[in-house]
Amino acid sequence: MTSWRNRDKDIDDELRGHLDMAARDRMERGEPRTDAEAAARREFGNVLTIQEVTRETWGWMWIERLGQDLRYATRLLRRNPGFTLVAVLSLALGIGANTAIFQVIDAIRLRTLPVANPGELAEVRLVDPDGMRGNFASWHSTLTTAIWEQIRLRQQGFSGVFATGAESFNLATGGEARRAQGLWVSGEYFRILGVQPAAGRVLSDADDRRGCAAQVVLSYPFWQRAYGGDRSVVGRTLTIEAKPVEIIGVAQAGFFGLEVGRSFDIALPICSEPVIRGGAGRLDSGTDWWLMVMGRVKPGWSVASATASLNTLSPALFNATLPANYPAVSVQRYRDFKLAAYEAGSGISLVREQYESPLWYLLGTAALVLMIACANLANLLLARASARQREFAVRLGLGASRGRIIRQLLTESLLLAGAGAVAGALLAITLSGTLLSFIKAADQSVVLDLAVDWRVLGFTALLAVLTCVLFGLAPALKATRGGTDNVIKGSGRGMTSDRERVGLRRALVVGQVALSLVLLVGALLFVRSLRNLLTIDPGFRAAGVVVAAIDMRQLGVPVEGRRAARLEMIDRIRALPGLESVAHADVVPLSGSSWGNDVWVEKDSSKRGVGAVFNRASRGYFNTLGIPIVAGRDFDPGLDTPATPLVAIVNEAFARTLLSGSAPVGAHFTVEATPSSPERTYQVVGLVKDAKYESLREDVAPGVFLADSQETRPGQRAQLLVRSSLPPDTVTAQITRSLAELNPHIGVTYTVMTTQIADTLVRERLMATLSGFFGGLAAALTLVGLYGVIAYTVARRTNEIGIRMALGAGRGAVLSMILREAGLLVSIGIAAGLALALAGGSAASTLLFGLKPDDPLTLACAAALLAAVALAASYLPARAASKIEPIVALRIE
């Protein structure tokens, strides 16, 4: 800064010296001092211009000009605090909403995993999962232990591979469960990911050998949370599923695993699965799909070449691992499985799968809101530019270049946009937190790091520049277009350039109306979708039902005693006061778990299977959930025992699909073989009404209920559905006490059924709430914009209106004239908006339920709503126009 200030002074001195010398020469030749000085100055030319031209040879002018422009702009904005406040606030809201949504998208989609060279990571999985049979442990695609070990043995494209699986563990030894997010990891896991220990050591290849003892590595946050970061935990014991496990270390801070949105608490070697789970676990079953396999692609290899290599070795690999008990119908599919590598630098993420497309949609919505806000600002700046017309004309007349004035106007816009962006970025911190709490409402275990990184900052800066150009450029170009032609000719009322500017303002309002309509249509679609889902009849009554998930594994009850133990518990709970009914089921509807197999009717010789969903239930299940039994009977532990022929109850969808026409009760059907059971035939003893099974959105599938009293190998876990009119807290307290009296080692976890179902609608609720908010915001901004333009039109036409009224036009005529003008703008906007909404509707169709994006009622409602808002916005200025006194109006000119 000082160097160019000095140079300014130097040039000043130098030119002054020149003038002095010239004057002195003339004086020496005998001219009087005053004449000499005047002549020297005349000969010299314009000192200021020469100064400026000389200075420009050094090229530092732009900094100085920028400084000048900024100072001038700041002064102007400070002189109009109302305008500045409105501008900065609306920009802050728009930019803040966009940034907040982008922050979450950045966290779940754009960021790579916080491990060394995440770009090298690739996942190995099946190309086509059709034909996988057995038990599936994860929402994500998985492989069996045998396949994982063969991949490790045979693969060539990776410098190293590892396997991992997620599972929730119970850390409590009885009573209410204390859940921890667990990871099964192969010995290579920490080494290949490059994760260092924060204390003790992490698991190594040597820790993962068949028959190993269980050892556990804690995550850094869990270590802080559960142990306060105490270093002496290393070597201590943690109880996991009632087994004492040695803590060998803590993983480095910032490492959360490979699933974005979820952080692991504890990691165990996969070889210790039998120790923790007891008995023949998933490690050697061959039909338990529980491991995800990843690796680092070798230097010189690509994901494509790794895939090619995996493809080549797939036949041998799957022939070698075919489990003996694989169902015959699926064996060929198994042999034909193909493995492929997929880029995995950003990990896997359930949150991403669920929320990515809604978030992009919301980002688009927020961007439209920002555009509407920009249109308002452009309108305000146009109005201001009209007011400053004389200033620009005078400056152009005095020799300022058009570029200079445009630059100065853009500096003003940039200052506004910059202030809006800073305020918006601050607002975004709160907003993104709110957004995250929305997502967490359904799943408390979601952990997302919303740190502001360069991408978020860049995004905000880009928004600031874009908005500045959007709202600042057109007014700046318009303001200077007239040049000096219409200088100082008066207010410019009625002149061409002015009419043009009104045209631009009208176009902006039409655009605002169109975009608002699109947003309102979106908002109504999502609100109505949510309403459809909330009011849909799932086929059962969830209100008043509490699910108690009981874990008897720590009791060590042998298989043959389990049914009796379960019955004892049900009886005890049923005896509690205030409970209406209790039943047991393997699958709680709409809880996220499911069980499916192919079935066919006995007489159908083609044995063509139809996919059916299964459940195993006790007597009273249908009564507890309020599902009517249409024909036949409920299960009866007295009649249906392991010794009697197998029975089933089916739903109406089953009867429609498989037993068309014939009486369902008494019919027989067959269930395909599975890895754990042979092909079996059942007799239908009852028919029940349809009820939703996996999702509220589904069409009810053929459903089969099996009798839990006929189960040959009952598990050690049970889900009891308890209906009561008492508050859920009272119910759960009673059950916990009663079970603890029976045996303190019984573990139990509760869910309120209505809450669980509501949690499946979080995404829909998010869309309805936020798009509703944005739709409202858009309508409000449009209201302001329309009001401004109509009020401006009225002000501009005061004179004309005065003449009309002097010539006998009535107030009603004036009112309707102004309203007609507003109505024309709004109609064009609504028509354009409807076209846009129809064109863009398909983008939202997958997120809707029970209605189509071109739903006529929704479109009509949105248009009517916007028309009402527009009428309100234009009524006030129109009324003001009708109140104009002709005399006053005519005097204005």
Added chain:
Amino acid sequence: MAKTTRYQNRIELLQGTLDLLILQTLRWGPQHGYGVAQAIRANSSEVLQVDTGSLYPALHRLERRGWIAASWKVSDNKQRTRVYRLTAPGRRQLQSERSKWAQLVEAMGAVLSGTKRSDA
């Protein structure tokens, strides 16, 4: 009237020739801006009139290129003046500009004085 005559005799400087004139003038020793202008006028017998609006931007342009260097001197009557002198690169530049100019003059002369070719 002398003034009018001088005006009629004034020649618009060709683009780039002012730089050559400045460099040539400074070959005789350091000089301030006013001195440079006076010298050019005197050495051209008042034919070449240097516009101050071109002179100072030119001086600063040459300084920025490194062909001349400036320093402040205090003159006899205690006035701070900015004095320019030729630098080594400036000297080389002068040589090349001079030879270019000589070529131009020769070429112009040949064109202007050349006999008109006969049509035969």
